Amino acid sequence: AVLEAIRRRMVGGGALSGKHVIVTAGPTHEPIDPVRYIANRSSGRQGFEIAGALAAIGAEVTLVAGPVALPTPAGVRRVDVETALEMAEAVEQALPADAAVMVAAVADWRAEPSATKIKKGGDGAPPPLRLVENPDILAGLAAAKKRPGLVVGFAAETNDVLDHATAKRARKGCDWIVANDVSGDVMGGSDNTVHLVTDAGVESWERLPKPMVAARLAQRIAEALGGLKT
Amino acid sequence: AVLEAIRRRMVGGGALSGKHVIVTAGPTHEPIDPVRYIANRSSGRQGFEIAGALAAIGAEVTLVAGPVALPTPAGVRRVDVETALEMAEAVEQALPADAAVMVAAVADWRAEPSATKIKKGGDGAPPPLRLVENPDILAGLAAAKKRPGLVVGFAAETNDVLDHATAKRARKGCDWIVANDVSGDVMGGSDNTVHLVTDAGVESWERLPKPMVAARLAQRIAEALGGLKT
16 A cells, blocks of 8 residues: 555656645544543544545545554554544644545543542542533634635434434535444444535445445545546 | 463463452443443553463463453453443452452443433533442452452552552452552553552552563462462
8 A cells, every 4th residue: 555655646646636635533532530531432444544545546634633543544644632622723733725524523522621530529429520512623624714625524323314414514514524324333333334415415325345435535525626537 | 471371281380270360451431322431541451461460370360351452361261341330240250269350440430321322402512411420349349248368459549649548448348459659650651650558568669560560469469379488
């Protein structure tokens, strides 16, 4: 894969040559105290595959990755973050970009963290866990002054997938939503059943391995950025 | 290491030959909903090293492991669990035992989990996160009818290490506390600074790599169980 990426770059090929794409991937971890945190089950694999697929067709890729133990795809610049606030900051630092693909499962809320380890009270009563809403990275980017020309969001849904995804696209102000039907199969598997929601409507893809979802999405992004004949 | 373990068993050697020891290791994950959970930063490495060190001197070891990506030490029977409730159940199932070394960083609280993914409300207000106290596995085991002859707890402390450890030993009803001084260095590093708190007082060990802490603790357990001349 390394040689392939080098070869593509050397021949100047690649439909996304000269384009900068930001990809976010993985979960975020939100500290409760120095030892505890809130996490989510995102494996990061779909986002890492997308970053690699974009790089393989010539894009300059900045991958903003939450805490996952995955190797960096060939040709990708990786920025590791832990929390949603750090991810928001890293995305802003990575601008300007021609496109952004926000695959990360960003925590909606963070705790107001305690500087010392929270101890159980004598009465065994759990401490109140105060939650604070995190910034909405996707909506923020879609409304930003330096907004990338193409902003793609992801939605993992268990029910009413297309309704939720269409509503999310409007609410977030992004161009596309990749709706991931996770009914009967929470995040972390090797395949995805995906619907691409754009202003032209809905494209439903057959159930595919994550690398093939990534390759097809990279291809569609190249078409949208004008680098490929459709 | 595999060959070494086999050889020790074949020659019938090993100070802990014929003894069953339960070891817990790693964090627990407590689900909030199908995608979110509360976790902690335990790497599981100290507990895995202890399980391996006990097996290497002949013990039959049951390692009850929270969610970590670590290889199973040679000669160890591993039971994987996710939550504190599952860990408590697995420890009970593993009884009877001659000794138990409870290294896992068990979550003090669990959330009352939601069956469906919690959505942000229209007003952005975070949902209340109701916490319920988890069973105290160490105290429960120390008070159990089938109590192992030697029950060892761990305490990671950032301040007043010996006071906290001594109080914890009395409160939990266990025989020893291995007090881990994590001031200036949260869990996850390669060394530990340890104090062994017993009814005879406190032994302070120099800062050691985790495998050496494990080997020394295994040796002390073998002495306590009468398998080694002291």
